[in-house]
Amino acid sequence: MSRFLEVEGMTAGYGAVTVLRNISLYVDHGENVGLFGPNGHGKTTLLRTLSGLMRAAMGKVRFDGQDISRARPWEIVGLGMVQAQQGNTLFGEMEIAETLELAAFNRRAREKAAANLDRIYTLFPRLAERKRQKAKTLSGGERQMLSIGAALMCAPRLLLLDEPTLGLSPRLKEELAEALRAISQDVPLVVVEQDVELLLALSNRLYLIEHGEVQREIGKDNAPDHQEIMDMYFGEHA
Amino acid sequence: MTRASLLFGGLLVLAVIPLFVQDSYTRHLFILAFIYAVIASNWDLSLGYAGLFNFGHLVFFATGVYTVAIAAKTLGISPWLAIPMSGVTAAIAGLIVSAPVARLKGIYVVLVTFAFGQLVLQLILSQSHLTGGAEGMVRIPYLQIGDYKFISDFKLGYYYVALGLLIVSTLYLLWVTNSTFGKSLLAVRDNEDYARARGIWITRQRVLVLTLSAIFPGVAGGFFAAYLRVASPEVLSFGTLSLALSMVLIGGAGTIIGPIIAAFLLIFATEAMAGIRGMEDARFLIVAIGMILVLRFAPGGLAQLVRAPRKKP
Amino acid sequence: MDTLISTLLSGVVLGALYALMASGLSLVWTTLGVFNFAHGALMTIGAFVAWTVSEAVGLGLPAGVVAGVASAALLGVVVEYLLIRPFYGRPNMLLITVMTTLAGMIILEKGAQMIWGARLKQLPRLIDGEVSIFGAVISAHEALIIVVAPLILLALWQFTTRTYLGRSLRAVGQNQDAAALLGINVSFTFALAFGLGAALAGLTGVLLGGIRFITPSLGAEPLVKAMIVVIFGGLGSLGATVGAAFVIGLAEAFLVLTLGLYWTPFALFLGLIAVLIFRPNGLFGRV
Ligand SMILES: Nc1ncnc2c1ncn2[C@@H]1O[C@H](COP(=O)(O)OP(=O)(O)OP(=O)(O)O)[C@@H](O)[C@H]1O
Ligand SMILES: [Mg+2]
Numbered sequence: 001m002s003r004f005l006e007v008e009g010m011t012a013g014y015g016a017v018t019v020l021r022n023i024s025l026y027v028d029h030g031e032n033v034g035l036f037g038p039n040g041h042g043k044t045t046l047l048r049t050l051s052g053l054m055r056a057a058m059g060k061v062r063f064d065g066q067d068i069s070r071a072r073p074w075e076i077v078g079l080g081m082v083q084a085q086q087g088n089t090l091f092g093e094m095e096i097a098e099t100l101e102l103a104a105f106n107r108r109a110r111e112k113a114a115a116n117l118d119r120i121y122t123l124f125p126r127l128a129e130r131k132r133q134k135a136k137t138l139s140g141g142e143r144q145m146l147s148i149g150a151a152l153m154c155a156p157r158l159l160l161l162d163e164p165t166l167g168l169s170p171r172l173k174e175e176l177a178e179a180l181r182a183i184s185q186d187v188p189l190v191v192v193e194q195d196v197e198l199l200l201a202l203s204n205r206l207y208l209i210e211h212g213e214v215q216r217e218i219g220k221d222n223a224p225d226h227q228e229i230m231d232m233y234f235g236e237h238a
Numbered sequence: 239m240t241r242a243s244l245l246f247g248g249l250l251v252l253a254v255i256p257l258f259v260q261d262s263y264t265r266h267l268f269i270l271a272f273i274y275a276v277i278a279s280n281w282d283l284s285l286g287y288a289g290l291f292n293f294g295h296l297v298f299f300a301t302g303v304y305t306v307a308i309a310a311k312t313l314g315i316s317p318w319l320a321i322p323m324s325g326v327t328a329a330i331a332g333l334i335v336s337a338p339v340a341r342l343k344g345i346y347v348v349l350v351t352f353a354f355g356q357l358v359l360q361l362i363l364s365q366s367h368l369t370g371g372a373e374g375m376v377r378i379p380y381l382q383i384g385d386y387k388f389i390s391d392f393k394l395g396y397y398y399v400a401l402g403l404l405i406v407s408t409l410y411l412l413w414v415t416n417s418t419f420g421k422s423l424l425a426v427r428d429n430e431d432y433a434r435a436r437g438i439w440i441t442r443q444r445v446l447v448l449t450l451s452a453i454f455p456g457v458a459g460g461f462f463a464a465y466l467r468v469a470s471p472e473v474l475s476f477g478t479l480s481l482a483l484s485m486v487l488i489g490g491a492g493t494i495i496g497p498i499i500a501a502f503l504l505i506f507a508t509e510a511m512a513g514i515r516g517m518e519d520a521r522f523l524i525v526a527i528g529m530i531l532v533l534r535f536a537p538g539g540l541a542q543l544v545r546a547p548r549k550k551p
Numbered sequence: 552m553d554t555l556i557s558t559l560l561s562g563v564v565l566g567a568l569y570a571l572m573a574s575g576l577s578l579v580w581t582t583l584g585v586f587n588f589a590h591g592a593l594m595t596i597g598a599f600v601a602w603t604v605s606e607a608v609g610l611g612l613p614a615g616v617v618a619g620v621a622s623a624a625l626l627g628v629v630v631e632y633l634l635i636r637p638f639y640g641r642p643n644m645l646l647i648t649v650m651t652t653l654a655g656m657i658i659l660e661k662g663a664q665m666i667w668g669a670r671l672k673q674l675p676r677l678i679d680g681e682v683s684i685f686g687a688v689i690s691a692h693e694a695l696i697i698v699v700a701p702l703i704l705l706a707l708w709q710f711t712t713r714t715y716l717g718r719s720l721r722a723v724g725q726n727q728d729a730a731a732l733l734g735i736n737v738s739f740t741f742a743l744a745f746g747l748g749a750a751l752a753g754l755t756g757v758l759l760g761g762i763r764f765i766t767p768s769l770g771a772e773p774l775v776k777a778m779i780v781v782i783f784g785g786l787g788s789l790g791a792t793v794g795a796a797f798v799i800g801l802a803e804a805f806l807v808l809t810l811g812l813y814w815t816p817f818a819l820f821l822g823l824i825a826v827l828i829f830r831p832n833g834l835f836g837r838v
Contacts, residue, residue, distance in 0.1 A: 348649050350782060357820040360817065519665050
């Protein structure tokens, strides 16, 4: 059987600027994969390209056996690959409940909408308390929760998370981390995360992305120690 | 070919054309082209250089037309005096429209200037005791010196006055765009925040640019009234607006010279089409399609195509 | 007293028409960030097609109304496809699309003139007869406008706040990338917004065609009024647009009463300038 997600030789960028060079990686059925690397080295660009928000100049992306290199974002969501963006505020003028209801947009998601909504309100009680509050008035942490909640409403079969705990206070971060651990139990994840502990807790395998390339693949068998990973984060890795 | 030599060569050709072109219809087309060239190139000052979308630009022209119509016909002032006066009244119109526009942003500039044009049109239509309303005004006093009528010798006098007007207007535009003020316009257009941080006073700049871009279209309007001897609200129609706008866009915004060349192309092309039966209405339609195609495939206008391709950023 | 009430009524009729017209503009603006100058011309086409189907072909008024609204909607989608879509992502898209839709307006207007000619045409009124309201008499057609416009606007509001499709319009307007990542087909949404906006324009045209003569430039004056409305109300929200439409409609009616038909547009513009000097984002617009 083929891999769940497979990226082959992807090159992408903005206009004349190439950000990603020849990226190849994969996600197998039943595993969670973490991406990490120094700031500005292309992790967000990689996820945006996977979701179809930008088109790769070269390379192939296969999801669940289908070529999605040229697919459009809504088609990719329809197939079940869903992303919660980095630092996204979603729709400032919309209320929480409205946003979550809207997020179950495609047919597959709509069938599971009621169940998913319950689950999200259980995972994030803060959202349940603020159903009628507009997104623009939410705190940073609440926005992250809404963003992840909306992605869950799309009934993901693979969830891409871009720095879900960025800029949160330790307390909120812990709250969110707990929810993420719960989510990772039943939805496969590809997660970009700065917090090493959380990243290791969430994922089975890691890729180090540096200068827009896959510098290293880290599995359970070749796991480096904590300090070594910290060094890689800050670009000490040559 | 540099811009200066292009200008000089063009000027020379235009100056000797009456030697070869003796029929008054062709000369009429040249005169129209000169007038539209003045309108379009001055529009380029606000639109291309300042990035300010003044969709009421033709109000300046209309102000000139009605200034001469009213001053010369109703008040009996010599058209020789009334024509320069229309530069002043148009500048005042520029000042007036700049009051609400100076602080607005983006689409609101377009909306307000567009509405301004429409409402001046309403004013002209409603004040028929002054302006003649929808019928307009006819038999406006013409240009003459002593007994010599400028219409005689196949419009020879009008030809050279119009050409002179275009030359003076173009020199003026080149002077403005090459001044420090002109440079600061580009700075603001390309990066408003940066320009603001450098201490460029944007409100003042917009007031100035609208006023400066009004003067010559006003004079051209005044001349137009004395030449055709009619003043009609048609000058504020969507058709005229889109024709002048397409000159700026097809010629290439921000080049001054591009809109002038496009004015010649479009005047002769639309007049040629008007000669074909059934094309009277279709010609504006064709110009509009041309405008869309240029925006789509040559966003810098024809000037960009002619010019050596710039290095990609 | 009678003049007061009849002025009030004519102000409400105007307000209702402006609200229909301006809400279409505002819908397109909030979804795509495009100001559609061809909006008035789409209205004209709607009225002409309704006339052709109802009068020239003789299929009757209901068929004419449906055909007029549908053809405007269809043309709206075409306008989006040809004049807007090629320019997405251009840095100065806002201003480019102003010019392309302006060109679109010319094309539709001149096209209408070539197809239907300059001769005046008029649609029959949707209902005959007159209605007396507090002693003032207006035509039943105008009374219908007063009733229908708010209903349509209410339906539009329900649509954009209650349904998946309607909410997707608002979502795309606020954050395109995020909407796409929820599985919303952004380009379809754009076409939908344009089609709906144009349908509203077509409906306005059909309603207006029973009051005024249908000419190729029928839409020009309502477009300018709708522009005044959106300047006044700010382009942001449907509520503000509708509110501003009725304010302008009533102001216009009372200005006509006090200053006369000729000075009214001028007074409106002066008022507008005053508003903009103090509130550059419109009277109801958020700063
Ligand atoms: N819209 C854009 N246009 C041009 N360059 C961009 C754009 N967005 C990102 N970049 C550049 O692409 C590179 C990679 O950015 P990206 O956001 O993918 O990095 P990242 O690894 O996600 O960083 P971080 O950890 O800070 O989120 C950076 O150099 C960035 O400046
Ligand atoms: Mg990132």
